Amino acid sequence: MQHLLTLHTPSAAREYYRTGVWHTDTLYSLLCKHAQQRGDAHALRDATHRLTWRQVLTWVNAIAHDLDQAGIGPGERVSVWLPSRVQGMMVLLACSRNGYVCNPSLHQNYTVAEIVTLLNRIQARALFTQSGYGADAQQCSVFEHAQAVSTLKRVYAMGHADLPPGTHCFPLAHPVEGQRPPDLDPDKVIYLAFTSGTTGMPKGVMHSDNTLLANGRAMVRDWHHDERTVLLSLSPSSHHIATVALEQALVAGFELVLNDPAVAKPAIDWIEQSGATYVMGVPTHAIDILATMRARNQNALGAVSVFYMAGAPIPKEIAQRFLNIGITPQNIYGMTENGSHQYTLPTDDAQTITSTCGRACHGYEVKLWRQDNPDAQVMPGEIGEIGGRGGVLTLGYFAGQEATENSFNAHGWFMSGDLGRFDEKGCLQIVGRMKDLIIRGGHNIYPARIEDLAHRHPEVAKAAVVPVADERLGERVCLAIVPTGEVSPDAQAILDHLHASGLSKYDMPEYFLCLAAFPLTASGKILKRELTHWIKSGKVQPTAVRWQAKEKVTRAS
Numbered sequence: 443m444q445h446l447l448t449l450h451t452p453s454a455a456r457e458y459y460r461t462g463v464w465h466t467d468t469l470y471s472l473l474c475k476h477a478q479q480r481g482d483a484h485a486l487r488d489a490t491h492r493l494t495w496r497q498v499l500t501w502v503n504a505i506a507h508d509l510d511q512a513g514i515g516p517g518e519r520v521s522v523w524l525p526s527r528v529q530g531m532m533v534l535l536a537c538s539r540n541g542y543v544c545n546p547s548l549h550q551n552y553t554v555a556e557i558v559t560l561l562n563r564i565q566a567r568a569l570f571t572q573s574g575y576g577a578d579a580q581q582c583s584v585f586e587h588a589q590a591v592s593t594l595k596r597v598y599a600m601g602h603a604d605l606p607p608g609t610h611c612f613p614l615a616h617p618v619e620g621q622r623p624p625d626l627d628p629d630k631v632i633y634l635a636f637t638s639g640t641t642g643m644p645k646g647v648m649h650s651d652n653t654l655l656a657n658g659r660a661m662v663r664d665w666h667h668d669e670r671t672v673l674l675s676l677s678p679s680s681h682h683i684a685t686v687a688l689e690q691a692l693v694a695g696f697e698l699v700l701n702d703p704a705v706a707k708p709a710i711d712w713i714e715q716s717g718a719t720y721v722m723g724v725p726t727h728a729i730d731i732l733a734t735m736r737a738r739n740q741n742a743l744g745a746v747s748v749f750y751m752a753g754a755p756i757p758k759e760i761a762q763r764f765l766n767i768g769i770t771p772q773n774i775y776g777m778t779e780n781g782s783h784q785y786t787l788p789t790d791d792a793q794t795i796t797s798t799c800g801r802a803c804h805g806y807e808v809k810l811w812r813q814d815n816p817d818a819q820v821m822p823g824e825i826g827e828i829g830g831r832g833g834v835l836t837l838g839y840f841a842g843q844e845a846t847e848n849s850f851n852a853h854g855w856f857m858s859g860d861l862g863r864f865d866e867k868g869c870l871q872i873v874g875r876m877k878d879l880i881i882r883g884g885h886n887i888y889p890a891r892i893e894d895l896a897h898r899h900p901e902v903a904k905a906a907v908v909p910v911a912d913e914r915l916g917e918r919v920c921l922a923i924v925p926t927g928e929v930s931p932d933a934q935a936i937l938d939h940l941h942a943s944g945l946s947k948y949d950m951p952e953y954f955l956c957l958a959a960f961p962l963t964a965s966g967k968i969l970k971r972e973l974t975h976w977i978k979s980g981k982v983q984p985t986a987v988r989w990q991a992k993e994k995v996t997r998a999s
Contacts, residue, residue: 757898
């Protein structure tokens with residue numbers, strides 16, 4: 443039995459159970475419940491499969507049995523490096539059944555060498571993968587290099603007619619006789635997800651059935667989802683947004699549709715074909731879909747009534763466009779460490795939906811702390827670092843005592859590294875990452891506000907604000923954009939637009955960069971670290987700009 447060092451304490455657990463934040467359900471027990479109560483209803487779908495709850499349960503049991511026969515023990519790690527297919531979701535459910543720790547966050551943009559490093563780091567016992575997947579799949583074979591991971595007991599190859607040497611076929615769905623009883627402890631660690639790694643070496647975030655499902659229960663309750671909902675996740679299965687999608691599907695018993703690359707069609711067409719009523723993704727997904735709708739002269743998005751957006755601040759203009767066509771944005775704030783814990787409600791007014799990410803969900807609370815002293819709260823209306831605590835929070839970082847300790851302030855609040863403020867209604871407005879903060883000659887400049895205003899310009903499809911090093915002032919502001927058309931908009935016109943929209947002259951960009959596309963993380967978020975590196979290395983060269991107020995013309999009477 444593997445014993446993982448966690449933040450789990452009996453006293454906190456008793457309180458979470460008492461207040462209904464935690465239940466006795468596990469991911470697997472909820473699967474069993476739906477398979478028994480509505481086994482013929484659809485549960486999971488990708489480009490190849492559309493499975494009922496009963497079919498999913500049969501296949502999950504077969505996967506769990508095969509892992510058990512391979513000698514995988516409770517608490518040991520099972521990694522998944524696959525595209526968004528139903529098989530990846532079922533591995534997670536099999537881990538919940540047998541008490542394994544599923545590691546699903548191996549992204550497509552990782553190289554084989556990076557995968558091997560992460561497998562060694564968590565001492566993975568099993569790996570589910572396929573050839574031709576990953577950043578350097580044409581040059582390197584994951585099956586060859588996985589042999590160097592001494593802890594691996596089994597490597598599964600999906601979709602192979604001829605199995606690579608030393609690998610096993612992905613378990614097929616079949617009834618299992620004499621299977622060992624499931625582990626129904628909802629407080630065991632069953633999930634180990636690496637953070638996106640946009641700021642350095644990713645950390646391994648640990649969750650239990652309860653810390654995951656507490657978030658799903660709150661969202662289902664607050665947004666009134668039920669078995670009639672059809673949820674399509676645009677985010678890949680390796681991203682935590684897809685895990686939040688699975689949580690909700692298991693709580694409410696509705697169908698989860700994955701954005702499988704094998705669909706081979708624009709996301710908007712898959713949304714319509716699947717009958718999705720609820721779409722989850724990041725703002726980049728929303729921007730691209732709205733652009734496609736505009737190009738097609740569409741005023742509706744199939745049956746969609748709710749569009750979840752997280753991972754980065756939502757441009758106000760994007761949220762408003764959805765409202766204009768009868769789709770309610772779900773403005774979300776959260777992290778792998780605490781899920782989608784902060785969100786707007788369907789009953790909120792337009793100003794709240796477009797300008798804030800609402801309030802903390804049941805089982806979580808948020809306070810703001812001073813940037814220069816994380817143990818002291820800010821005054822009302824002030825900007826501070828977002829800290830939180832509650833039953834949806836991570837149980838700590840895998841093999842990361844120091845990282846875990848350094849993530850909390852003296853009062854036990856998890857410090858996010860994000861900046862925000864509360865509006866007069868108590869709703870949270872995201873200002874940006876502390877690490878994104880640009881300090882120009884001692885003046886703090888918050889990129890999120892500039893980006894939001896830039897997105898309101900009709901010729902700007904996407905915007906990102908990054909620093910440019912300066913010997914005298916330390917940093918200057920660079921506004922990078924992806925235009926809506928083929929022609930780059932005039933930089934001065936963009937600056938005039940920012941001024942007219944209310945941006946202070948002290949926050950004005952001093953560099954302008956127009957690109958065909960931004961570097962993105964695997965989940966679709968803009969990779970600002972890479973964009974900054976491009977500028978520093980000379981790969982791209984921003985243009986120096988300067989905003990000047992237009993002189994007022996006074997006519998003689």
